[in-house]
Amino acid sequence: MERDAYESDSVVLIKRNARRNAHGTWYGLYRCGCGTEFEARTTNVNTGRTRSCGCLQRTRSAETLRKLRLRHGRTGTRLHRIWVAMRRRCDYPAGHNYAYYGGRGITVCARWRDSFESFAGDMGEPPTEHHSIDRIDPDGNYEPGNCRWATRSEQMRNTRRSND
Numbered sequence: 684m685e686r687d688a689y690e691s692d693s694v695v696l697i698k699r700n701a702r703r704n705a706h707g708t709w710y711g712l713y714r715c716g717c718g719t720e721f722e723a724r725t726t727n728v729n730t731g732r733t734r735s736c737g738c739l740q741r742t743r744s745a746e747t748l749r750k751l752r753l754r755h756g757r758t759g760t761r762l763h764r765i766w767v768a769m770r771r772r773c774d775y776p777a778g779h780n781y782a783y784y785g786g787r788g789i790t791v792c793a794r795w796r797d798s799f800e801s802f803a804g805d806m807g808e809p810p811t812e813h814h815s816i817d818r819i820d821p822d823g824n825y826e827p828g829n830c831r832w833a834t835r836s837e838q839m840r841n842t843r844r845s846n847d
Contacts, residue, residue, distance in 0.1 A: 792826035
């Protein structure tokens with residue numbers, strides 16, 4: 684290794700002051716532990732702010748995503764999106780439909796609010812892509828005894844207006 688080599692974690696300096704930007708900041712050419720060569724601000728590498736070519740961040744992001752998916756492995760599925768939307772309608776005042784749900788006092792039972800697995804176990808998968816979650820009593824909460832899968836036409840017959 685040459686005399687100017689500087690090592691920070693797995694980053695090795697290949698060429699000092701490879702270039703300077705318009706603001707006078709010096710850049711060096713570095714080799715990451717993964718073998719990739721990249722340019723970075725020398726001050727960022729020297730202070731430890733830059734510790735790789737970006738592979739550490741990509742690895743951490745992938746690991747975080749894997750850990751989240753290990754919980755139930757169904758993140759992003761249609762059933763999971765329905766569960767997230769149900770909670771958003773009832774629990775997040777900034778949501779566009781909150782006034783019609785949480786704003787009226789409709790809640791998600793604690794069992795479902797705290798656990799996607801419980802929701803999935805109680806409701807199962809929607810029978811078809813045309814079914815969505817429906818509250819049997821439109822003034823009731825999202826809970827096992829008050830929810831079913833219904834088509835759009837079934838839901839339209841089960842509104843506050845049509846039940847008066």
